[in-house]
Amino acid sequence: MKKFMVLLMLVMIALPVLAEDQAIVQPAADDVQLGTLHALNNVYAVKDEHKTALCACGKEFEVTAETASMNIHGLVMYACGPDCAAKMKNASAEEMIKAITDWEKAFAAKDMASNCMMQDGKKMATCACGGVFEVGAKTPCVVENGMKLNACCDGCTEHVMKASPEERAGMMKKAMYSSEKK
Ligand SMILES: [Zn+2]
Ligand SMILES: [Zn+2]
Structure with a gap:
């Protein structure tokens, strides 16, 4: 009986962990790696010193010396313009998570x-x-x-x-x- 209780407890501890794991691993298209992507900046192409980045708004733009950026837990997010830079600065934590999640999907799919x-x-x-x-x-x-x-x-x-x-x-x-x- 004691053994059964221990087992039951183990199952109860293990279950929430499993459920969490499944939530993190979302079904994705073949080439899109989600939940495993560690982006350090939002630049997706560099050619002849020209950096092209994908803004949180979905716009593609060239990063210049004047480009504003924000560091979000190690991710340097360049903004396409002052409007987006201001939007990022004023975003609530919730808005930020939503924006980054959407951005990540588009970014991961980039060639x-x-x-x-x-x-x-x-x-x-x-x-x-x-x-x-x-x-x-x-x-x-x-x-x-x-x-x-x-x-x-x-x-x-x-x-x-x-x-x-x-x-x-x-x-x-x-x-x-x-x-x-x-
Ligand atoms: Zn290795
Ligand atoms: Zn933008």
Whole structure:
């Protein structure tokens, strides 16, 4: 009887955790990684030093020295103009979460340079650690300056995110399958 009670308690502890997990992992389109995206800024393309970003309002624009930005828990969000910058500054926490969620969906779907390539019908990536693995819906990825780095595990994700911006840029550039590399 005692054993049963312990089991029951374990189940009761485990259940809410499971439910939470399912809420985080949402069904997504094949190429859209949600809940696993760690964006460090909203730039999705860099070409000849020109940075193109996706504003929270959905507008695509070029980031210049005058572009206003806001740091939202490590995500540097550039605003397309003064109106959006003011909107972001004055947004409530709730409005911000909603805006970021919508933005994340559009941003994750952008065609970006990545460390992913198709091999025998499988989407394979080479992690910053050198490990080769298959990319799935739950693969964590770090995005910065138009580069999407899929990582083999949470440890590698953290390692990349904690690196200095220069180190990270180096790691990401090295891992990318860019047209220059081919
Ligand atoms: Zn905007
Ligand atoms: Zn790794």
